[in-house]
Amino acid sequence: MSEYPLYEVFVRSKHGLNHKHVGSVHAIDDAMAMENARELYTRRCEGVSIWVVPSKMITASALDDKEALFDPSEDKIYRHASFYELPDEVGHM
Amino acid sequence: MYAQLVETGVKKVKSQDEMSQDESDFQAKIDAEIKIEAKNWMPEAYRKTLIRQISQHAHSEIVGMLPEGNWLTRAPTLKRKLQLLAKIQDEAGHGLYLYSAMETLGADRDVEVEKLHTGKAKYSSIFNYPTLNWTDMGAIGWLVDGAAIVNQVVLQRTSYGPYSRAMVRICKEESFHQRQGYEILLTIMQHGTDAQKAMVQDSINRLWWPSLMMFGPTDDDSPNSKQSLAWKIKRKSNDELRQMFIDQTIPQLEFLGCTAPDPDLKWNEETGHYDFGEIDWSEFYAVLKGNGPCNQERLAKRKSAIDKGAWVREAAVAYAKKQESMKGA
Numbered sequence: 001m002s003e004y005p006l007y008e009v010f011v012r013s014k015h016g017l018n019h020k021h022v023g024s025v026h027a028i029d030d031a032m033a034m035e036n037a038r039e040l041y042t043r044r045c046e047g048v049s050i051w052v053v054p055s056k057m058i059t060a061s062a063l064d065d066k067e068a069l070f071d072p073s074e075d076k077i078y079r080h081a082s083f084y085e086l087p088d089e090v091g092h093m
Numbered sequence: 094m095y096a097q098l099v100e101t102g103v104k105k106v107k108s109q110d111e112m113s114q115d116e117s118d119f120q121a122k123i124d125a126e127i128k129i130e131a132k133n134w135m136p137e138a139y140r141k142t143l144i145r146q147i148s149q150h151a152h153s154e155i156v157g158m159l160p161e162g163n164w165l166t167r168a169p170t171l172k173r174k175l176q177l178l179a180k181i182q183d184e185a186g187h188g189l190y191l192y193s194a195m196e197t198l199g200a201d202r203d204v205e206v207e208k209l210h211t212g213k214a215k216y217s218s219i220f221n222y223p224t225l226n227w228t229d230m231g232a233i234g235w236l237v238d239g240a241a242i243v244n245q246v247v248l249q250r251t252s253y254g255p256y257s258r259a260m261v262r263i264c265k266e267e268s269f270h271q272r273q274g275y276e277i278l279l280t281i282m283q284h285g286t287d288a289q290k291a292m293v294q295d296s297i298n299r300l301w302w303p304s305l306m307m308f309g310p311t312d313d314d315s316p317n318s319k320q321s322l323a324w325k326i327k328r329k330s331n332d333e334l335r336q337m338f339i340d341q342t343i344p345q346l347e348f349l350g351c352t353a354p355d356p357d358l359k360w361n362e363e364t365g366h367y368d369f370g371e372i373d374w375s376e377f378y379a380v381l382k383g384n385g386p387c388n389q390e391r392l393a394k395r396k397s398a399i400d401k402g403a404w405v406r407e408a409a410v411a412y413a414k415k416q417e418s419m420k421g422a
Binding site (some may be wrong): 003004006013023024025026028029032039040043045063 | 127132133179182183186189190193198201202203204258259262266305406409412416417
């Protein structure tokens with residue numbers, strides 16, 4: 001099976017929720033990937049919708065870029081609602 | 094336990110002083126319970142040990158379909174047949190989750206399956222025993238899947254992220270297996286004829302010791318455990334898991350009204366655990382080496398499934414190519 005390309009599988013578990021990565025399958029084409037994903041990941045009503053995406057089509061952030069990408073957000077606490085102190089009289093906002 | 098005697102290739106666990114900076118950072122993450130992901134740096138021996146353990150685990154799921162497949166066409170009712178089909182399909186699924194987790198470590202699925210077929214890779218010793226009557230389906234679900242659950246529940250906390258996530262998914266599905274097995278036995282013990290009840294006891298007699306062997310050798314004879322525990326690939330020792338299994342299984346055995354084929358089995362008030370007799374380790378090693386009752390049959394079946402399925406895989410490739418060329422036209 002490893003000569004078949006790898007697909008990543010995403011399942012929407014309920015209407016209103018987003019698709020979530022659940023695993024991967026090997027398949028020769030999109031249709032087979034969908035069938036394999038259905039058999040492998042939704043045997044017990046785990047979902048209402050499936051996406052399959054060829055793994056090679058996914059661009060992932062590099063591990064070495066972790067600091068460059070995510071550290072800057074740590075010192076921008078003013079982006080959180082809790083940063084702003086309002087008097088109690090204002091009530092819930 | 095579906096993985097037994099997994100080699101780490103490590104003679105002695107390194108002390109802090111002997112570790113390189115990378116190794117030391119890695120161990121610190123493990124100690125802090127931070128999961129290791131595929132792209133993280135890891136010691137080569139950690140990667141290789143995981144590939145060996147996860148592939149052995151996956152092979153066990155796949156080979157584990159065979160003893161049960163033996164009874165699909167002979168299930169006593171349509172309901173039992175459907176349940177057994179669903180369980181076997183789950184085992185296939187579990188094998189596939191695990192092969193996927195193994196692939197994240199850079200291993201190739203076909204190469205690892207080939208190692209199984211040439212005898213280089215192992216699978217659990219338990220699947221080399223024959224399934225001689227219908228009640229074996231009950232005893233396997235209850236005892237074999239029960240032993241697997243004890244091991245796998247703990248493995249949900251294993252240090253490698255993809256393996257841990259596969260375990261979470263597998264554990265969710267596995268308890269159906271154990272319950273359906275126990276229900277098969279309970280139904281017979283409550284409503285069956287004397288001859289049928291004797292079959293239940295016979296199944297337990299044959300599968301009891303092999304089920305205890307699933308957890309692998311005693312801690313004293315398990316040279317690889319120390320490193321696997323330090324890396325948190327394993328979370329509990331073989332003997333700890335075996336004791337947990339026995340303690341939780343005996344009350345279920347008594348409820349069935351059956352006995353274990355072990356004259357030394359008794360409750361120990363002092364330790365709060367059951368004492369049990371000596372396991373015949375010569376049998377365990379013989380089965381693991383390939384000399385169990387069904388080793389050759391199991392491997393021959395797996396090889397033939399791959400060989401006989403070759404035309405299907407080739408046809409799928411040809412069909413996909415044709416569809417692709419029609420799209421271009």
